[in-house]
Amino acid sequence: MAMDSSEIADRIARHFVTEKGDLSVKPLGDGLINDTFLVTEELPDGERFVLQRINSRVFPEPRLIMENLRILLSHVRERQAGTADVRDLKLPEIRPTRAGLDFWADSEGDFWRALSFIPNTGSHNVLHDSVQAEEAGYALGRFHALTADLDPGLLHDTLPGFHIAPRYLARFEKVAAGVQTVPDSEELRFALDFVGARRSFFAVLEDAALPLRVIHGDPKLNNVLFDEHSGLAASLIDLDTVKPGLVHYDLGDCLRSCCNRSGEAADDASTVAFDLDVCRAILRAYFAETGAFLTAIERRYLYDAIRLLPLELGLRFLTDHLEGNRYFKVERPGQNLQRALVQFRLAESVETQEKSIRRLIDERA
Structure with missing residues (x-):
């Protein structure tokens, strides 16, 4: 009789x-x-830790993730040492195996790692107020500030092509051209037309001469941990996607996640809108941490990033829907199409508020 995932995890945890x-x-x-x-x-005073099985279909070389994590944690520890007057951003530490390894590869070829659990913290899927919005902006800005002097060339690109929107577009077009069995619907036609009307925009960041920096790669709202007592941002987790990249990917993704007050799993995409007040609060805190080192050309393309990231994620969801849900987990048929519609409606809301968003960027920059 096959073991369920928790039983397997229990065996690996040992x-x-x-x-x-x-x-x-x-x-x-x-x-x-x-x-x-x-x-x-x-046990009395027993410890807690986080155990993860890395999805090798997504991360084909998980050992490189751990090498990146070691470099990142060492750098951040050094940067935060002796700065008692500055609030620390806690990052999950590596918990080694009994043999002193950073990971465990099981007999099935699955890759497991353990990280420290950050107690008395919790995450949110939807922001509740402007204070939380500022704290999300602080967490990302502090991460970028702490890594601003870390040479991105020291890190492996663990996900080649990640956030490279023209590659996602090329993949989508290849998949869409070969699909013949997906049922037609009003929602699917809307999604296909939405992408088609914006084909020329997908390369906006890659065509610009923007500097590479160390990025988090996935700074969505529920990867920010908030202290349960103070409500302040305590940690930024899910560091698998840390790699060389553009800060635009991070800020755009953070705003994509946080400024959608309906949540990423909204059942009705028509309710989705980009919240300018949340955007204002996040940018205020983000620029307070990063204003000293962001360049003029980086600032110039921030609006484009805010528009592009929901469009990019929506395209990835749509491609996975057409391809039979091979990448993102689903619980019901059509879920990835619904996820795509949420992101496209968010991108559309950004487009209708372009002048206001650019004004917010100019005020903070």
């Missing part, structure tokens, strides 16, 4: 603990890529 006592292993979060579990050692 490689990361020294005692032989009971473990509590429970699924954690609702990520669309990796399988994540919270492990608690059933």
